[in-house]
Amino acid sequence: MILFRGREAHSRSFAKAVSWRILGSFDTFLLSWFFTGSPKAAGAIAISEVVTKMVLYYFHERAWANVSWGFAKDEGEAAEKTA
Template structure:
């Protein structure tokens, strides 16, 4: 899906179509999601460790949290990118 968007946008540009300047590229959304999740995961790790006192359990919680929220954030960003309101 992401790869298709990247390939399609490059093909459209090579045929002379103008690039959409108001939309973020999927790769930018991925990088933003990764950087935000790194911060969020550190927070989850610290809070989980504080509550459980066990680093392995805290790391497990933080790992699951990282993956699920990364995916949710990516799709959240892509949906909001399609909404014209506020642009």
């Protein structure tokens, strides 16, 4: 698949997605608790968004892995192009 020809292993993208979701879910829980005043409601909100956001982040990362825009050029590569 063209979407998955990045420079990063699938396992690395998945690990990044999981660690980000843990942090993001903690944030969602705290904000939900603050706005609802209910830790039970906050937990339900935080749990319900975990899987969908993790999957979305994974595919987002894999798609960006195929975009070369914004990377610093390798010195050897730049020298080859000027020669």
